[in-house]
Amino acid sequence: MNDTAAASLPLRENACTIERVARFEHQVTGVTVSEDGRIFVNFPRWTEDAPVSVAELLAGGEVKPYPDEEWNAWRNARKDELSPGEHWVCVQSVVADGRGSLWVLDPAAPAQSHVVSGGPKLVQVDLTSDKPVRTIAFDEDTAPQGSYLNDVRFSPDGAWAYITDSGVKGALVVVELASGRAVRVLDGDPSTQMKKGLDVKADGAVLRRPDGRGVEFSADGIELSGDGAWLYWQAIKGDILYRIATSVLQGAGMRGEDVGASVEDYGHNGVNDGLLIARGTERMLLTAVEHDAIRMRDLARGPQAPLVTLVQDARLRWPDTFSQGPDGSVYVTTSHIQDSAFFKPDAPGALPTELWKLRPAE
Template identity: 75%
Template sequence: MPASIELVAEFGHQVTGVSVSETGRIFVNFPRWTEDSAVSVAELRDGGLKPYPDEEWNAWRNAKKDEITPDDHWVCVQSVVADQRGSLWVLDPAAPAQAHVVSKGPKLVRIDLASDKVAQTIAFDEDAAPQGSYLNDVRFSQDGKYAFITDSGVRGALLVVDIAAGKAVRVLDGHPSTQMKKGLKVKLEGKELRRPDGRGVEFSADGIELSKDGDYLYWQAIKGDELYRIPTAALLGAGLKGEDVSGQVEQYGINGVNDGLLISRGTDDMYLTSVQDNAIKVRKLSDGPQAEAKFVVQDERLRWPDTFSQGPDGTVYVTTSHIQDSAFFKPDAPPALPTQLWKLRFAG
């Protein structure tokens, strides 16, 4: 079904993640990629941004990194996810500029939405988040006991997290399904996107989503065009034991170059942020690996559509992070990059 986009909010910083709680509260995050942003995680309230859960958690700065502890402050937040169970989870890879991982910084933090207080912090050691990692996005098992995380760093992987135990295990580390695809070129406006030093788009496993029944975990690399999946039973069984689960990975069709993934509630539709096309696409998972990804909306304002979230009323939201416009690829770009949050409006 065709759609249009409607502006929800504009930001003076580079946004990546968005999440909408079961009560309709909207949260966004701003990673420290090309600027030392004053706010990392915020709630969108009355048209403005309120640092979340408070100003203290947002007090860390690159310039004050030796003065502020990284384990209880946001360092470089990449993703926020409301679990629809009364909590907001914040994923902090703690790698400003997607470079050096700050010691004791990588973490997954649960905030109780009723009290707006941090309720749990799961710290990731160097086995889970080594140098070169960039923990990207997270999904939760249906029973809320486990988390699944993509690592889009130089050596892609998945993390499986036992939430109660605070234990994380790296799986599919270096497996082809989690890596950048050799020879693939990410093109925008007809030209390959490259940095001034010649490097192209170099993001490994990034987009992640769970099937409606929770039986399969899906993911893909940004520098890749193939969708992969694995039974969650394999991850929670052999995977958590540190055993090899690569034999249970299934290539599940061609998506093209995409960033965020979303399986819409109540359907088997998988939405895709098609970054090369300034577009949102959709494919029906029930049609199998051969299902074609079709355009939902294509709009020049969708400059690097990044992350999806779905509100309690079914509204689909998406951020535009303008990665191609950032100082990573355009050295003369302003460090405080204007970005947006949109929602989809379906015809009829």
Template identity: 55%
Template sequence: MKDTATPTAADRVPLTAAPASSAGDDGSLPHLREIASFGHQVTGVAVAADGRIFVNFPRWTEDAPISVGVLTPDGDVRPYPDDRWNGWRNARRDELNPQDRWVCVQAMLCDSQNNLWVLDPGAPAQAFVVPGAPKLVRIDLATDSVVGCIAFTLEIAPQGSYLNDVRISPDGRFAYITDSGTRGAIVVVDFGTGQARRVLDGHPSTQTDPGVTVHAGGAPLRRPDGRGVELAADGIALTRDGLYLYWQAVKGKTLYRVPTEALRDTTLATDEVGNRVEKVLEHRPADGLHIDRTGRLLITAVEEHAVKVWDGATLTTLLHEPGLRWPDTFAEGPDGTIYLTDSRIPEMNWFKPGHPDALSSRLLIIADAAPSAAPDTKPGTPPGSQSEADRNRSPD
């Protein structure tokens, strides 16, 4: 593992921030606008090319009645793709098939081929992994039907794992998944062979940082028994050319990256892949990551009620709102609108006994989404690397 060197201009990936003047005539930061609220805890969001918005609700503190839903024009959430897939109930675990039902969905994304990908770690309450439940499911948005499913064995998603977030390569041949469980890793899925591998399994870059304590409201975020937030490799982002993968542990302060060709190369030994990992940036705990169509790397600042932007040289505050309890997951709409879920993790009854099992949550959009001019840090490290030809071509 190495620190990234300061690049030449030809090496930079254009994760460039928009001019600060576009943030508002009065120089204010962008702001959040709520577009939906839920009576259950939301984590993931995905937006299709036709504008449909999908959300998911993991089974953390309650047996959520809907796991994956699509927002209707009147603001309701309709089970997606149907009631059967949303029919799992923890109390009926012994009689239901976990392979064709949502057990504990954590994340989703829409790709450029009009597919919705749904990641189900199959571990209600982030605890026992239900055998047969961990899976990555592909839904054809043209027909609203399931057309593919990669089922993960206990070798790929062992007890203690929690498959957290996913990105699909621009050519649609590979998936990259973070495991934020007790032993962090990156899971690489080859759709051509249908095979999955755990890469960087136990590597320091995918583990929790023992020197970091996640805070909320200025105090350590802990359960009554003293346990804090122990989420390993969590947020994930893929450069638009597919050349670099980024990730960070929630209980961590370091943003890492690795060339994706190293993850895909099955001939590389574990330590050889580890030697390709680069430290990009040290800051504070983060959850969701996203590289938008302009090339900006957006980072959720979970302790600071904020969203930040990394442009390859500076980390900048895009927005700060005290009411943002836990900025969780980004999605980008067909018009470039950035969506953000607020999962309110500090308000869970894991950390606040007496709070209800069902936790209300919100879906927001970032209005006037241009980064602040005031930098937080200047580490001088680029988000990624690509050729001049790659930088000038249209995104996939």
């Protein structure tokens, strides 16, 4: 699937199939593909003290700790021995910016619980030297206890980063990259919160933990329009897509003003995790976690645009994060959240997961 194919991806039912790229022995969430085709993935410390947090996927399917073993040396059991600011504590997202860097978002909250002091950060790794070149540390004003910084997008000019917080009180975080200044916006706004009364299902049944709690993720999926003018997001425990003009975030938002009145309801999305606007289009791909499916909607048709199922496959066990490669190929991870020890106490901590590539149907 090259750029031309992605740009003209048929907006019709069953337009795609999936091909497995890799299988992992640990729970994967994020994936990204650099401009030269290198693939990176990450493994958060949710139900195990994962031995690798960030890795490059090699041609044979092996994972290589990235950028090196030392940055991946953190273990929950060794938390008093290592600096949380210089190690991956609980990485949730990796994003290549197309400008020669890999950015790693670390909410530093193992098991989505206590935030490790000094751990929340956004780290820039130079892909030529494979060395970290910058760390933007987030203080308690940006990443308070109860937060879980989830995913990140970068403006086309490389000046801004936008982050979702899927913790108990959802929010967005806007980062001016030149200065490293970060401001928390829409904190507690209805658009970033879990939707009351909504139950997330898996395999046709409401997904609940042993203590009766359901899926409780606030603002999670995030995406920028191709021109960088609009930021889109939604909560996993939610079914509405929201957007806001990035000019508002860069202006009033960075001044600490309430920007809730500038948020737009952009229509019913259903329950989703990852979002991706295919490069060169206004078509948004969605990971329909309740249906083991990838769906699409044409944003150019407005908030009422219908949802179309591109592929539904039982192997898409909680499709999680998208990335689009330089050739236009679309990748998606399956994090098997419904199969994890969060919801199945007898499940293994080291949960097998996969990376898939979308293929046009024959």
